[in-house]
Amino acid sequence: MEMSSRAAEIIHLLLQSFWPILKAGLEFTIPLTIITFILGLLLGFITAVIRLFKVKILKEIAYFYVWVIRGTPLIVQLFILFYGLPSLGIILSPFTAAVIGFTLNMGAYNSEIIRAAMDSIHKGQWEAAYSLGMTKSQAMRRIIIPQAVRVSIPPLSNSFISLVKDTSLAATITVSELFRKGQEIAASRYEPFWLYVEVAVIYLIFCTVLNYFQAVMERRTGRHLAQ
Numbered sequence: 431m432e433m434s435s436r437a438a439e440i441i442h443l444l445l446q447s448f449w450p451i452l453k454a455g456l457e458f459t460i461p462l463t464i465i466t467f468i469l470g471l472l473l474g475f476i477t478a479v480i481r482l483f484k485v486k487i488l489k490e491i492a493y494f495y496v497w498v499i500r501g502t503p504l505i506v507q508l509f510i511l512f513y514g515l516p517s518l519g520i521i522l523s524p525f526t527a528a529v530i531g532f533t534l535n536m537g538a539y540n541s542e543i544i545r546a547a548m549d550s551i552h553k554g555q556w557e558a559a560y561s562l563g564m565t566k567s568q569a570m571r572r573i574i575i576p577q578a579v580r581v582s583i584p585p586l587s588n589s590f591i592s593l594v595k596d597t598s599l600a601a602t603i604t605v606s607e608l609f610r611k612g613q614e615i616a617a618s619r620y621e622p623f624w625l626y627v628e629v630a631v632i633y634l635i636f637c638t639v640l641n642y643f644q645a646v647m648e649r650r651t652g653r654h655l656a657q
Contacts (some may be wrong), residue, residue: 440624447615447625452632454611458525460636462607463594466529470536470593471586477541482548483566492541499538505599507531512603528600532593539589547582548574587644591637598633608632 480492499507512527522530551574559569601610612629616622 440621443619443621444624444628447612447619447628448632450615451608451611451629454606455608455632455636458600458605458607459594459597462525462528462532462597462600462605463590466532466536466597467590467593469529469533470540473533473537474540474542474544477537478544478548479570481541481545482570496538496541499535500542504531504535504596505602507535508599508603524600524603524605527603528597528605532597532600535596536589536593540586543582543585543589544578547578547585550581551577584644584648587640587647591640591644594636594640595633 477492477496480488483489508527508531511522511531512524515522515527555573555577556569559573564572597607598609600607601613604610609629612625616625619625
């Protein structure tokens with residue numbers, strides 16, 4: 431009887447907490463992921479192009495940015511933005527600090543993915559474009575980028591899915607996202623194991639859905655390879 435009562439208690443708690451945790455994911459985790467990935471993709475593209483065009487001063491700045499971001503932990507970057515900047519008189523809201531932190535982080539990693547995708551395009555493509563009278567920017571826009579997009583979709587998709595999970599670090603700067611909500615409920619209900627398992631299941635659901643869309647996108651963009 432005690433065991434069945436305990437099981438019923440846990441099930442009731444999990445059912446009761448499922449929507450608040452899921453809601454936090456829909457209201458904060460997913461928007462934070464989408465916003466920072468789009469901004470990080472834009473920043474990564476600009477950084478990759480700067481490094482590809484090899485304008486010395488800009489290239490050095492881009493290299494330094496990528497070096498610093500990739501060489502320091504994301505959680506430290508978030509702490510600098512949220513807890514460190516106020517000592518300099520710059521106060522950011524938790525969500526704003528998270529957006530800036532994740533954007534800078536994603537921009538650095540995405541720039542390497544995009545740069546590698548562009549570098550993978552055979553040099554003959556550039557030469558063919560130049561032989562047609564195109565400038566470097568025209569060749570980039572009309573020939574290199576469309577091909578690089580296909581190459582970069584799988585790693586960028588993986589990066590996006592990883593970002594969904596990485597947003598849990600925003601809990602450390604008090605953003606009320608999915609993991610933070612799970613922590614709050616676990617602290618008040620004294621059932622950390624089952625509640626954290628529930629949080630993990632919700633993350634798993636999100637990532638499974640994204641994996642499905644990634645597979646669909648890869649099939650569609652890879653059709654030309656099968657022809």
